[in-house]
Amino acid sequence: MKSPKDITIYDIAKALDISPATVSRGLKDHPGIRKDTKKKILEAARQMGYQHNTFARNLRIKKTNTIGVIIPRLNSYFMSTVIAGMEKIANERGYMLLISQTQESAKKEIASVNTMFNSRVDGLLVSLAFDTENIEHFDAMLKKEIPIIFFDRVAEHTKCTSIVINNIKAGYDATMHLIDQGCKRIAYVGGSLKRNVYADRLKGYKQAHAERGVAIDPALTIINTLSEQAGSEAAQQIMQMNPLPDGIFTANDTSAVAIIRELKFAGISVPEQIAVVGFNNDPISWVIEPNLTTIHYPGQEMGEIAATTLINTINNLPAANLNTLVLRHSLIIRQSSQRKK
């Protein structure tokens, strides 16, 4: 049952009666090796079925060509799009992706960081969990100068680049749109305020109100997990309010869709009685009826940029020392919020 032993550079060296050092150099196109020697080596390697040993190399080089990715959850449209973008770039540049989900738990996040650390990833791409309080668990890596890039759910850190959209502006755009549609009482449904994305969107929501001189009823702000279930519950809660809100801005589309379903089921018309704006531009947003007004969030692009920036940083290429990188978002207006003509 023993499988044939792996071919090493020593085997090739012996077969060709040269030294392993020459084989090693020949294999990687070192300038100081004669052309025909190289050809001989390559040929022998090919026909002996040589596969290089990544560990041995990594052990010497102290580089893994692997990027760690730590995310809350993989199975949302947004996140899978981000990962797809990262994978594309990583693949092109010869890197692999090591992916780990925190399930929104800070504890798991810490464990993931440690595993990644032990696996000696060359860099880290991180989107923080709901309940992460501080980012000390990244210190060990940063001390070793391993670059870390935060995306979407970011943290402030002088040594780390953050890739985001302008969530304040996005929240502002969404809310202002609702106000422009004649909404007077707008509810906000978002996730944990520990996370920039939700705190910022709420900030934008407030700014828009302030700018128009509209007072905000604090009872209209709902913080939950933004799951489908949470969305339904939020809808129930909203429908108990008196007076009823006439607009809802919610920080993801899953939640928005769940809310619209509940509202419709309860006989409340959208957008006439309550206008709704979501966030992310998930495919469901143009399937729900009425089609959902939402913020377009360029996931694939964010993934690509995050990966590119990280790989450039790893290799000391330019464009590396930015602190924050802000991608463009846009408000996509569909029927769920349109009350004027």
Place this chain on the structure above:
Amino acid sequence: MKSPKDITIYDIAKALDISPATVSRGLKDHPGIRKDTKKKILEAARQMGYQHNTFARNLRIKKTNTIGVIIPRLNSYFMSTVIAGMEKIANERGYMLLISQTQESAKKEIASVNTMFNSRVDGLLVSLAFDTENIEHFDAMLKKEIPIIFFDRVAEHTKCTSIVINNIKAGYDATMHLIDQGCKRIAYVGGSLKRNVYADRLKGYKQAHAERGVAIDPALTIINTLSEQAGSEAAQQIMQMNPLPDGIFTANDTSAVAIIRELKFAGISVPEQIAVVGFNNDPISWVIEPNLTTIHYPGQEMGEIAATTLINTINNLPAANLNTLVLRHSLIIRQSSQRKK
């Protein structure tokens, strides 16, 4: 700019004035080391900030505790759910996931397999690309006894386990349901017939017809990429048919939703004029109106089982020598297909 050097077992050995061998053994709870020695070692390791070096270990052990995952695309609900399941199990059992997308291209699939091979993954979880013709590119790994498990889009191989649902039965169930709803001309929209999933669903579609003695018009079978765009085009094609079909069974929900949208837009009523059944039970299936009848496909579970089986195989644990593992599917009947009361 030099970061402090990594702590090795040699550093610990020196600090404690014992041998590196003892440190190595102490660190992993080897039976032949005295309790207090172990405690001393652990304590020193902790406070010196020791992190084990995975490469050095892998180089010796020839094991990476890493599983390669090769999939067509990451950004579908089904696939991200599968990966979420795999990641959960892998994480619990101390494995990492190395993920690679083929973008449905056989060429990229071959490249991915080679990269995984070089990375010395302990095993492979694979769902085949659309246009993969044969599976010879896995031979090198199989020759080295590296276990490979296919899931969803599988290939026959005596040495590999396949994890699937009964696609023939699922196709049969879907079609039979349409027939029972009074459909006489049912169109089938699916992906490449090189892939078992689509070939089998078509087979089930035919079986159902045969069983009821209904003839099939070959013009009603459409093969495409199952993308949203392809769905819209398929809908256009179907609407040109004369006579119009009165039922459509399509092999994913993305496609089904795109088709329903086109039909509705063209003023064709679903399910009255054309009943539609999809596949996968994506979230969009219960958002589209009418809600989509579909086949529930247990993605998370499939991911968990695939990962569990692979890890067991890697470690020579039982339940490893199955050839095929069939998960339960179920037909979820919603409005898009219900024409009777």
Place this chain on the structure above:
DNA sequence: ATTCACCTTGCAACCGATTGCATTTTTATT
């Protein structure tokens, strides 16, 4: 006191590739 068995620990080879420096070979120059 001696012997033996067992428990702990250490020695040293090994895993496979990389690389600074020394050495040999080739080429160019006179």
Place this chain on the structure above:
DNA sequence: AATAAAAATGCAATCGGTTGCAAGGTGAAT
């Protein structure tokens, strides 16, 4: 042909753990 310069190759140490086997230490039994 002799010699210097340049090019090609080899030597050997190194990366950080792991592990078979040997050696040292302990206590019990005789």
